[in-house]
Amino acid sequence: ASPLRRQKITVALIIIGLLVVGGGVIAGTWYFVNRVPTVAPEYQLKLNSLIPAENNKELFLTNKLPLALRQEIYRERQQAASDFVTPRAGGGPLLNLYPTETLAVDSKTGAPTSKVIVDLNRFLAALDLALPIEFRVALSDKFMLGIYQAPTPAIFYLFHVLSYERAGSGLTKDASGLADTLFSPLLNDTEFSRQLRDHGFKDEVIDNVEVRTVRNDEDQIIMLYAFLDQNTLLLTENVPAFEKILGLYQTPLPTSL
Numbered sequence: 001a002s003p004l005r006r007q008k009i010t011v012a013l014i015i016i017g018l019l020v021v022g023g024g025v026i027a028g029t030w031y032f033v034n035r036v037p038t039v040a041p042e043y044q045l046k047l048n049s050l051i052p053a054e055n056n057k058e059l060f061l062t063n064k065l066p067l068a069l070r071q072e073i074y075r076e077r078q079q080a081a082s083d084f085v086t087p088r089a090g091g092g093p094l095l096n097l098y099p100t101e102t103l104a105v106d107s108k109t110g111a112p113t114s115k116v117i118v119d120l121n122r123f124l125a126a127l128d129l130a131l132p133i134e135f136r137v138a139l140s141d142k143f144m145l146g147i148y149q150a151p152t153p154a155i156f157y158l159f160h161v162l163s164y165e166r167a168g169s170g171l172t173k174d175a176s177g178l179a180d181t182l183f184s185p186l187l188n189d190t191e192f193s194r195q196l197r198d199h200g201f202k203d204e205v206i207d208n209v210e211v212r213t214v215r216n217d218e219d220q221i222i223m224l225y226a227f228l229d230q231n232t233l234l235l236t237e238n239v240p241a242f243e244k245i246l247g248l249y250q251t252p253l254p255t256s257l
Contacts, residue, residue: 045100045117050144050158050232051248053096059145061118062102066128073097073145073155073186080153091244092150099123099145119143120159129181135170138163139233148241155186156236156245164230171225175201175212179223179235195222206239207246 047056059072076097101122103114119141124131144158161167171178176196184193201212201223211226224242225235228249236242 045098045115047096047098047117049096049098049146050142050160051094051245053146054093055095055149057095057097059097059099060101060115061099061122061126064126066126069127070185070188073147074188077147077153077155077186080147080149081151091240091247092148092153094244094248095147095149097145097147099126101126127185129185131178131181132170132174135167135178138166138170148236148238148244150240152238152240154237154241155183156234156241157182158245159233159235161227161231161233164227167233168227171201171212175225176214179214179225182235183223183237192222201225207243209246211242 045058049056057076059069061069076095080092080095099118099122100115101118103116118126120139120143121141123129123143123145138161140160140162142160144156146156146158148154148156159167180193180196184190184196195216196214199214199216201214204211204213204224206224206226209226209228211224213221213224216222221239223235223237224239225233226242226246227233228246232249234242234245234249236245
């Protein structure tokens, strides 16, 4: 081929190459601008609460200060007086606040890539709550923290008991101190602590169950505890919450009510 023809072929190949490269750049730019963003997979945490609850909400512990976590629970209790639909089980709904923490994070974004539901020790440490050792060893790692959602809301704890005798002994020794430790930081109410100290727990029977209650200056129950059986201990703020939880414990119902 003549030099002029070779020159024309070379120019044509250069133009074709530029068009291919330019098209690739344009196509790549379009893809990254218009592609559907990747959605992070939902965490499939298996909830295995001690009783069924109509509502479940995560309490994420990682990198949060105890005061911030306490305030989260306090706000949930404040919001619990909202207008909820009364379930067929009767009373107000129960909100299960299941505590979680991060197992692993994305190295680039720092976002959690996996989580786990934590045990009682981790929960107590995260909220800076200290139970007496002799009482703590009577409990297993399994527990449930929740809120009775009603015009008169109530925080409740359910504990799986390893030693009925030890748990009972610890409560007999200082039930007011235990209740103060577990509830007062979440209620933000100094008057509650005073009432616990001044009045103490007394024996009563509610719905044919032996309970121990604290009544305030107006003779209203503000705290009670009861063993639902030898392996399950309930502490809560009022009788309606107790009756709702007792009913669910004795006759479990579907959570989708």
